[in-house]
Amino acid sequence: MWITVASGKGGTGKTTVAVSLALSVKNAMYVDADVEEPDGALFIKPVIKETFPYTEPIPKIHTDKCIFCGKCADACVYKAIAILKPIRKAMFFPELCHSCGLCAYVCPVKGAIEEVPKEKGKIRKGGKDSHKFMEGILNIGEASATPLIRGMKKYIPKDMDVIIDAPPGTSCPVVESVEDSDFVLLVTEPTPFGLNDLELAVQIVRKMKLPFGIVVNKHEKNNNLVRTYANKEGIDILAEIPFSKEIAEAYSRGIPVVNVIPNGKELFANIFRKIKERLNE
Amino acid sequence: MNRVKEVVILSGKGGTGKTTLTASLSKIIPDKVIVDADVDAADLFILLEHTRKKSTKFRGKSVASIDKNKCIKCGECERQCRFDAIHKDSDGNFSVNFYKCDGCALCTYVCPVHAIQMNEEIVGDWYVSETAFGTMVHGHLIPGAENSGNLVTLLKHEAQLIAKEKGIKRIIVDGPPGIGCPVISSLSGATLALIVTEPTLSGIHDLDRILSICKQFRVEAKIVINKASINKENVEKIKQFALKNSIEIIGEIPFDRCVVENLSQKLTPIDTDNCKTVRKEIEKISQYISARF
Ligand code: SF4
Ligand code: SF4
Numbered sequence: 001m002w003i004t005v006a007s008g009k010g011g012t013g014k015t016t017v018a019v020s021l022a023l024s025v026k027n028a029m030y031v032d033a034d035v036e037e038p039d040g041a042l043f044i045k046p047v048i049k050e051t052f053p054y055t056e057p058i059p060k061i062h063t064d065k066c067i068f069c070g071k072c073a074d075a076c077v078y079k080a081i082a083i084l085k086p087i088r089k090a091m092f093f094p095e096l097c098h099s100c101g102l103c104a105y106v107c108p109v110k111g112a113i114e115e116v117p118k119e120k121g122k123i124r125k126g127g128k129d130s131h132k133f134m135e136g137i138l139n140i141g142e143a144s145a146t147p148l149i150r151g152m153k154k155y156i157p158k159d160m161d162v163i164i165d166a167p168p169g170t171s172c173p174v175v176e177s178v179e180d181s182d183f184v185l186l187v188t189e190p191t192p193f194g195l196n197d198l199e200l201a202v203q204i205v206r207k208m209k210l211p212f213g214i215v216v217n218k219h220e221k222n223n224n225l226v227r228t229y230a231n232k233e234g235i236d237i238l239a240e241i242p243f244s245k246e247i248a249e250a251y252s253r254g255i256p257v258v259n260v261i262p263n264g265k266e267l268f269a270n271i272f273r274k275i276k277e278r279l280n281e
Numbered sequence: 282m283n284r285v286k287e288v289v290i291l292s293g294k295g296g297t298g299k300t301t302l303t304a305s306l307s308k309i310i311p312d313k314v315i316v317d318a319d320v321d322a323a324d325l326f327i328l329l330e331h332t333r334k335k336s337t338k339f340r341g342k343s344v345a346s347i348d349k350n351k352c353i354k355c356g357e358c359e360r361q362c363r364f365d366a367i368h369k370d371s372d373g374n375f376s377v378n379f380y381k382c383d384g385c386a387l388c389t390y391v392c393p394v395h396a397i398q399m400n401e402e403i404v405g406d407w408y409v410s411e412t413a414f415g416t417m418v419h420g421h422l423i424p425g426a427e428n429s430g431n432l433v434t435l436l437k438h439e440a441q442l443i444a445k446e447k448g449i450k451r452i453i454v455d456g457p458p459g460i461g462c463p464v465i466s467s468l469s470g471a472t473l474a475l476i477v478t479e480p481t482l483s484g485i486h487d488l489d490r491i492l493s494i495c496k497q498f499r500v501e502a503k504i505v506i507n508k509a510s511i512n513k514e515n516v517e518k519i520k521q522f523a524l525k526n527s528i529e530i531i532g533e534i535p536f537d538r539c540v541v542e543n544l545s546q547k548l549t550p551i552d553t554d555n556c557k558t559v560r561k562e563i564e565k566i567s568q569y570i571s572a573r574f
């Protein structure tokens with residue numbers, strides 16, 4: 001079963017919840033898909049066994065074969081190629097290229113465009129005790145996290161309990177992380193920001209027709225902001241994690257919430273059990 | 282024509298209090314246009330009471346669509362699409378996944394019967410609003426849509442036009458989280474990046490990554506440590522890190538529950554009297570910025 005932990009807003013405690021959940025499920029795998037800012041390793045402290053680059057193909061124009069017809073440049077919707085016909089010059093802007101392959105497809109001259117791999121980021125695999133660990137790290141200056149996340153998913157075993165830590169927000173990379181999951185856990189906090197961003201996240205998972213539930217982090221007594229919303233929308237709240245300075249302080253030292261609150265393991269194992277039950281209904 | 286100075290507030294990691302700080306600074310620093318560039322989770326408007334003056338549709342993305350009457354179901358588009366965006370649906374028709382389609386148009390070339398067309402989709406709205414503290418340019422994207430970088434560029438461009446027209450001195454930008462495309466767009470042409478961090482291991486880790494981006498795009502960076510009282514040791518680490526990289530720390534805001542309490546009332550820490558220590562520090566940061574940028 002794949003569970004993706006997402007949150008419309010950053011800083012709701014998504015990572016500490018995802019890590020805690022993974023540590024509370026036997027033999028589970030934790031996948032850090034927050035590739036722009038992967039922080040899960042700071043909490044899990046895994047032993048890394050393998051690191052490899054993730055690449056995507058980009059065009060290389062061989063000017064000895066190119067006839068400077070400009071077809072590739074006209075076709076590329078991202079304007080990543082410019083062909084200067086009069087002076088027979090080809091220019092390529094790698095930061096604009098989306099690796100779609102169209103330029104090579106339209107080029108009329110065999111061998112004028114060769115697709116070569118370009119590193120977009122790194123994937124690291126390892127583990128901690130009985131738990132497996134994987135993370136993606138986007139190279140600085142890469143515009144889009146989506147390809148790396150798509151690439152990482154190929155290394156996630158289908159038959160395992162997997163907790164995927166999605167990027168914050170509600171943009172494309174989040175959709176990529178959430179897709180193919182069996183369940184989405186939305187972590188929120190009971191503030192007007194939290195609620196606004198939760199509503200956006202709910203819109204996405206509803207559109208994608210995925211089962212989902214809410215975990216309220218930094219819950220304060222007498223604050224019913226999220227409860228009222230969840231009630232109205234008929235969404236399950238699977239757990240409420242209290243707000244405390246101890247949790248915040250432990251977090252600052254890289255200790256996940258499961259190891260700070262009393263009965264932490266139970267609380268998170270319970271979330272997992274509830275999700276399983278719901279999926280078996 | 283010269284660009285109006287842009288101060289972009291960034292954090293790398295979310296939840297460091299970036300938006301709350303931006304709202305507070307926007308209320309104190311005079312003579313500015315405000316931009317909410319966190320378009321995937323635009324929250325600034327919640328803290329700044331405003332009236333919308335202008336609303337425009339944002340067409341940001343081309344998406345392929347297949348004419349099922351023309352399609353001969355050869356499957357070539359599915360095989361060639363590198364974004365895994367075309368699949369056979371339950372009715373046996375080939376269809377395009379709106380979220381996954383990158384808009385590259387490759388499928389329109391490979392289809393033997395020209396059954397595929399590209400359509401520009403409306404992926405959001407953007408607004409010019411008036412607040413008691415100045416004009417605000419903001420927008421939002423349909424959840425799951427890409428192209429937030431383009432929208433950020435557009436918002437900043439509009440802010441530049443407004444500032445120039447009205448002779449306003451500076452633009453304050455609430456930047457997006459992360460280090461990807463929208464962050465790069467928000468940094469492009471900026472005068473100063475104010476990085477809000479917190480003394481946590483993840484805060485420090487992300488600070489390093491966001492500063493590399495600033496360096497790469499040659500934007501001067503300054504640091505604000507938020508929630509400084511959570512972990513003194515980590516504050517020291519941030520200070521050493523800043524020293525080593527010759528980056529100035531221009532504020533240390535203590536951790537105080539009043540910030541969250543105010544937030545749940547949609548108030549910033551500077552709106553009330555219960556948040557004095559936080560407020561004093563934010564005022565100091567505002568003065569620093571007003572004097573130099
Ligand atoms: S399409 Fe091929 S031959 Fe034509 S300009 Fe591009 S690389 Fe050169
Ligand atoms: S691979 Fe696609 S995006 Fe890159 S240059 Fe070729 S056509 Fe443009």
Ligand code: SF4
Binds near residue numbers: 381386
């Ligand atoms: S436009 Fe590109 S990404 Fe979209 S469906 Fe066609 S080939 Fe795939």
Ligand code: SF4
Binds near residue numbers: 352375394
């Ligand atoms: S390539 Fe054209 S004809 Fe073939 S399945 Fe795709 S849309 Fe249909």
